[in-house]
Amino acid sequence: MSRMGQFVYECQEIAESNYNESRDVVIAEVERAFFRDKSLIPMAMTTALEHWEEIQRDMMSF
Numbered sequence: 237m238s239r240m241g242q243f244v245y246e247c248q249e250i251a252e253s254n255y256n257e258s259r260d261v262v263i264a265e266v267e268r269a270f271f272r273d274k275s276l277i278p279m280a281m282t283t284a285l286e287h288w289e290e291i292q293r294d295m296m297s298f
Contacts, residue, residue, distance in 0.1 A: 247280050251287035255295070262288050 237245070250269060254262050266284050270276045 243276070243280070244283060247283035248287050250284045251291060255288065255291045259285065259288070 246269065247266070250262065250265050254265055262284055263281065266280050267277060270280045
C-alpha cells in the first residue's frame with residue numbers, strides 16, 4: 237500500500253473506531269495517532285472528520 241493509501245486508511249480507521257463518540261474524541265484520537273509528525277495533523281484531522289461526518293449522516297438516514 238502506498239504511503240498516502242496507508243495515511244487515508246489510518247484516518248478512516250480512526251473515524252470508524254470512534255463513530256459513536258463525539259467530534260472531540262475523534263480530534264483527540266487524531267492528535268494522539270499523529271503526534272510524531274505534527275505536520276500531518278491538519279490533513280489527518282480533515283480526512284478523519286470528513287469520514288466521521290459521513291458516518292454520522294449515514295446513521296441519521298436510517
